[in-house]
Amino acid sequence: MASPSRRALVAALDRFDRLLEIGCGDRLGVARDLVARGHDVVAVDVAVDGEHGVDRTADAGSLRVRHGDVVALADATDPASALGVGRGPGTGIDAVYARRLPAELQRPTVDLATRLEAACLFTTLGFEEPVVPVRRRSLPDTTLYVARTDTTRAP
Known part of the structure; x- marks a missing residue:
């Protein structure tokens, strides 16, 4: 059974259709929960290899787990292409x-x-404060930090 903090995080992310999880490691519970709700998720981590690198499609959404470094992706000429996601509507x-x-x-x-x-x-x-400007949202057993909101949906 999922923890209250995991359920609350999934609920907070539920309004987004296509998501990217940074630093997934071998903990894919949130990504899998989002896929079960019909979302498409790309999950990246520097430690991902082997069977974690395959695409998985569920009845509702899809999960792609890839080897990736957030620092390199942030500096990439075209991060969307590096992630294998398109552009546009x-x-x-x-x-x-x-x-x-x-x-x-x-x-x-x-x-x-x-x-x-x-x-x-x-x-x-948990023991670290954010080093980037954020808004705080209290969730059960955790705090969700919102560093950037999109322009098409309400925060």
Whole structure:
């Protein structure tokens, strides 16, 4: 059974159709929950390899897990192409999110979201304060930091 914080995070992300999870590691619970709700999720991590690199399609949405470095993606000439997502209506990324995002990856994550014209939301390791400007949203058992809101949906 999912924790209250995981359920609350999935509910907070539910308004976005296409999402990018940064630093997924082998914890794909939030991504899988979003896919089960009909969302398309690309999840990246520097430690992903082997079977985690395959595409998975569920009845409702899709999950693509890829090897990727948020710093390199933020600096890429075309981050959307590097992620294998298109541009234009009905394509691309609506929101970039991360769970337990360490301080040193917060700025590149926000930079990547900005380049993708996507919202950016994250939780921290708990003992760290955000190092980027954010709005705080209290969720059960955690705080969700909103570093960037998109322009097409209400925050």
